[in-house]
Amino acid sequence: MTDFLLLAFIFLIAGVVAVPIASRLGLGSVLGYLIAGIVISPVLAVLHVDVVSIQHFAEFGVVMMLFLVGLELEPKLLWSMRAKLLGLGGGQVGLTAGAVMLVAMAFGQVWTVALAIGLVFALSSTAIVLQTLGEKGLMKSDGGQSSFSVLLFQDIAVIPMLALVPLLAMPELMEAMSHAADHGGEGDHGASMSLVDGLPGWGVALVTLGAIAVVIVGGAFLTSPIFRFIAHAQLRELFVATALMMVVGIALLMTLVGLSPALGTFLAGVVLANSEYRHELESDIDPFKGLLLGLFFMTVGAGINFGLLLDNLALIVGLTLGLMALKAGVLLVLALIFKIQGSDRWLFALGLAQAGEFGFVLLSFTVANAVIPVELADRLLLVVALSMLLTPALFILYDRVIAPRFSAQEEREMDQIAEHSDIIIAGHGRVGGIVSRMLRGAGMNPTVMDFSSKQLEMLKSFGVQAYYGDATRPDLLHAAGIAEAKLFVIAIDGKEQITELVKYVQQHYPDVHIVARAVDRNHVYDLWAAGCRDIIRDTYDSSLRMGRSAIECLGYSRDQADRMVAAFGDMDREGMLTVAEHYDPDIPAAENDAYLNAIRERQGDFETTLGARMGEIMAEKRG
Numbered sequence: 001m002t003d004f005l006l007l008a009f010i011f012l013i014a015g016v017v018a019v020p021i022a023s024r025l026g027l028g029s030v031l032g033y034l035i036a037g038i039v040i041s042p043v044l045a046v047l048h049v050d051v052v053s054i055q056h057f058a059e060f061g062v063v064m065m066l067f068l069v070g071l072e073l074e075p076k077l078l079w080s081m082r083a084k085l086l087g088l089g090g091g092q093v094g095l096t097a098g099a100v101m102l103v104a105m106a107f108g109q110v111w112t113v114a115l116a117i118g119l120v121f122a123l124s125s126t127a128i129v130l131q132t133l134g135e136k137g138l139m140k141s142d143g144g145q146s147s148f149s150v151l152l153f154q155d156i157a158v159i160p161m162l163a164l165v166p167l168l169a170m171p172e173l174m175e176a177m178s179h180a181a182d183h184g185g186e187g188d189h190g191a192s193m194s195l196v197d198g199l200p201g202w203g204v205a206l207v208t209l210g211a212i213a214v215v216i217v218g219g220a221f222l223t224s225p226i227f228r229f230i231a232h233a234q235l236r237e238l239f240v241a242t243a244l245m246m247v248v249g250i251a252l253l254m255t256l257v258g259l260s261p262a263l264g265t266f267l268a269g270v271v272l273a274n275s276e277y278r279h280e281l282e283s284d285i286d287p288f289k290g291l292l293l294g295l296f297f298m299t300v301g302a303g304i305n306f307g308l309l310l311d312n313l314a315l316i317v318g319l320t321l322g323l324m325a326l327k328a329g330v331l332l333v334l335a336l337i338f339k340i341q342g343s344d345r346w347l348f349a350l351g352l353a354q355a356g357e358f359g360f361v362l363l364s365f366t367v368a369n370a371v372i373p374v375e376l377a378d379r380l381l382l383v384v385a386l387s388m389l390l391t392p393a394l395f396i397l398y399d400r401v402i403a404p405r406f407s408a409q410e411e412r413e414m415d416q417i418a419e420h421s422d423i424i425i426a427g428h429g430r431v432g433g434i435v436s437r438m439l440r441g442a443g444m445n446p447t448v449m450d451f452s453s454k455q456l457e458m459l460k461s462f463g464v465q466a467y468y469g470d471a472t473r474p475d476l477l478h479a480a481g482i483a484e485a486k487l488f489v490i491a492i493d494g495k496e497q498i499t500e501l502v503k504y505v506q507q508h509y510p511d512v513h514i515v516a517r518a519v520d521r522n523h524v525y526d527l528w529a530a531g532c533r534d535i536i537r538d539t540y541d542s543s544l545r546m547g548r549s550a551i552e553c554l555g556y557s558r559d560q561a562d563r564m565v566a567a568f569g570d571m572d573r574e575g576m577l578t579v580a581e582h583y584d585p586d587i588p589a590a591e592n593d594a595y596l597n598a599i600r601e602r603q604g605d606f607e608t609t610l611g612a613r614m615g616e617i618m619a620e621k622r623g
Contacts, residue, residue, distance in 0.1 A: 007049060014040045015294050029135065030128050031392035033294050037301025044302050055299035059357060061292025062127045063251050064285050066155070066262045069130065069148070070269020071278050081149055088146055088334055089153020092352070095330045097122040100323070112168040116371045119161050120363055120380065121323055125356040126151045126262070127293055128391050133351070136395070143347030146340055150352055158260045158358055162365060169370045195256045204258070211257040215250055215264055219271035227277045243284035296357065304385050308378060316379060320386045324353040324394075343398070343406035350394040350402075354387040420481035421447040425489045426471030426501065431517050431538070432491030447480050451492075472501050474508075482509055490516040499526050506531035524576060525583040544569060560617050567613040575602045 014036035022032030044051060097118035104114035129147055130139075138144040195211075196204045223246070230238050247265055254264030272278060309316055331349040340348055363381055366372040372380070423439060423446035425432050432448070439446050448466040469476040471492060482488065488505055490498055502516050515534045518524045527535050544565050551561040579602060582594040589595060 003047075007047070010040055010043060011295060011298055014298060019294070029294075030131055030297055031389075033297030034301040034389050034392070037298035038304065039301075040298070041302040041304065041306075051299050051303045055296060055303060055360070058292050058296035058299055059361075060251070060261075061289055061294075061296050062357060063262045063265050064247060064289035065127065065130060065293060067247050067250075067265035067269045068282060068285060068289060070266040070271075071273055071282055081145070084146055084149035084338065085153050088338055089150045089157075091334050091337075092150050092330060093122045093154060093157050095334075096327055099326055099330060103322075103326070110170075112170060113372055113376070116165060116168055116362075116366045117380065119164070120359045120366070120384070121327075121355050123154050123158070123356040123358045123362070124151060124327075124352040125354050125388050125391065126155065127296060127357055128354065128388055129351050131293060132392065132395050136399070138347060141344055141347065142340055143344030143351070146335070146338070146344070146348050147351050152266070154356070154358070155260055155263050155266070158263075158362075161362060162258070165362070165366055165371055166369045168366075193256060194258065196258055208257045208259065211253050211259070212264075212267065214253065215268050216271050219268045219275075223272055223275055223277060227280070239280060240284045243281050244288065246281075247285060300357070300385055300388055303381075304389075305378065305382060309382055309386075312379060312382075316382050316386065319379075320383050320390070323355065323383060324387055324390065328353040343403045346402045346406075347398055350398055351391075353394060354391040355384040356388070359384040420484060421445055422481075422484060422486040423447065423489070424449070424477075424480050424482060424485050424487070425491060427490070427492035427517075428466055429491065429493065432489065435489055435491060446489075449476065449480060472497050472504075474504065477505070482512065485509075485512050488512050488514050490514065492517075495519045495523050495526075499523070499530055502527055502530045502532045521576075522589075525580050526585055528580040529583055529585045556618070560620060563617050564614055567617070568610060571606055571610050571613075575606055578602055 015033060018036035018039065019029050019032035022035065023029055041051075097115070099118075100121045101111070101114040101118035104117045105111060109117065129151060133139045133144045133147065139148070196207050199207065226242060227239070230242050246268070250264050250268050251261035254261045272281065275281075328349045331352055332345065335345040335348050360381065363372065363377050363384070367374055367377045421444075423444060425436050425439075425446050425448045428436060428448050428450040432450070436446060436448050449469045449471045450466055451468070451470050467480070469480070471477065471480075471490075482505065488509075490501055492498060492501070498516060498519070502514055505512055505514055513534065514532050515536065516527050516532045518527055518535050518537045521537070524535050524537060547568070548561045548565045551564055552558060556564070579595065579598045582592070582598045583589075584592055584595070587595075
């Protein structure tokens, strides 16, 4: 028990310390976990910890992650991805395996060993790539979706790879392993359970298809009744236990029939994507997924054999960089063929350039089946681990160098504003667009500026004249005719940008009437302090209308509801005006005593007075 607690404490403290530091430095959580594993590896060596066994356990985090990914995908969406799944995924695995095989043969390996190495290196890290894409919000991008398609195909491809590897066995290695087993005197007591051992080919196929059918049918028809039964107990921990039972059970079934557990749980996730318990499953599984993935990344870092690495440093680093360059080249070619554009092309190529966690599985499988010698496999394991360790650096390269460069290239020049109006609208999104439509409907012709090229292209297709430009730039404002304008409507996104724009116009063009969009209540005070006196809160009016509907639904008349909403609105505006007089943007709110006292005084008056007004209205006969 003490040993277990000590080991758990070592891994937990390493992650708790390293990951926040790495995240603060902009390195990402994955690299933080990898570094944590490297740091604690000497301690684990002293304690004689079997890191590989822990890694096999932690790989279940990948299984859980694919289950959660499946929950986000409806079957129709998955079907729509079939071209990328087969084209990009199949092309990547086939071309990479073939290219690596040729390089290995050029280094003197026989074709069977070279092919096995190609299969190992064709795979990428599902854990690192999906975790990083999710953290950076890139999963929905074209590069992210293409990466996911390739990773999903790779998980499927593991199944035929595991079937192919035993056929590549080298007779001399098999003979050596047989002699070692005879001298060791060990039986086959460690053989794992299987439902397909000893079955003919058609029997294996039937059992495998049956297992897949069980997952699909069970997920579609049994999940809801099971969760309804569990709900009667009204115990949160039972929901968590049931969710874990489902994932573990599906993974076990897939393993028993020789399929990838990650593939099985992904399939179950897709089946449950339309379930009413989808969000419950997500919230129950996600914490375990995060912890196990973190543990997996730490075991990758801790599993690096630094003695062997230092003895063969130039060779292993060269092989790692060569592998990543080759995979990136293959991926770039595929990106060109499938028309992945701009920075997404590089996200796709760099993100999948590493070897993957299934490479560890395949390498151990090739050694057990006398395909790759142990000495070569140990070096290849270092290449896999080192390529995974370098992957976060490639994402940093993408974030800080490639993406900004493509963003700058994609920027179009600001439009020349030929016609001036005495009304200027900055921003044509969900707020500015409605204002523009109302004014145009009244026969007015405002000058509209927006910084979204896609938005303007859409407007142009409807015959609406709008100009591309950054309204926060003084030269663009001048070109738009701010000096002659009567009204300036600020409807852009970004609290700070709105406030700075109000300050600039108020200072240089004080005669222009400003109507400014406020993001929230505190932003109203910022804009008031900046000099704006016509401030519209983003969701305020819609919230009042929703409140009015709620009052009517409770049995009050429309007139009563209108007067109750008006009473609330009047009191709220009076309170904000009072508090705004004491607000100072240069003093933190928690340190501004006059501001805090005004809020406290107003809060008491607000509740008392509003309660009295509402009570009078409610006391009237209901409509």
